Amino acid sequence: xxxxxxxxxxxxxxxxxxxxxxxxxxxxxxxxxxxxxxxxxxxxxxxxxxxxxxxxxxxxxxxxxxxxxxxxxxxxxxxxxxxxxxxxxxxxxxxxxxxxxxxxxxxxxxxxxxxxxx
Numbered sequence: 050x051x052x053x054x055x056x057x058x059x060x061x062x063x064x065x066x067x068x069x070x071x072x073x074x075x076x077x078x079x080x081x082x083x084x085x086x087x088x089x090x091x092x093x094x095x096x097x098x099x100x101x102x103x104x105x106x107x108x109x110x111x112x113x114x115x116x117x118x119x120x121x122x123x124x125x126x127x128x129x130x131x132x133x134x135x136x137x138x139x140x141x142x143x144x145x146x147x148x149x150x151x152x153x154x155x156x157x158x159x160x161x162x163x164x165x166x167x
Contacts, residue, residue: 054080 057080124130 050077053084057084
């Protein structure tokens with residue numbers, strides 16, 4: 050085991066406790082695999098490689114977004130989705146009514162205090 054591997058293994062312990070020999074061997078294997086490309090290649094990835102990774106991430110994000118939008122549309126169209134939307138609208142009306150009552154109560158309290166002083 051090299052000093053670099055030992056250092057990286059100690060950093061990996063921040064992710065949780067290694068409870069058995071197999072955990073340690075697994076982490077050591079992962080560290081060694083991660084260090085292999087760093088030893089073979091330069092520290093700077095090529096711009097083409099970075100562009101390819103960025104494009105891949107962008108495409109995956111767009112696919113996930115489309116999937117989430119489809120699920121949201123299906124949920125809105127379902128009976129439960131319509132019920133949830135109605136409950137949200139009802140709660141918004143109740144919230145506005147509570148706000149109105151609070152403001153009205155505050156104004157009435159101020160008026161009654163002012164009328165007592167005269």
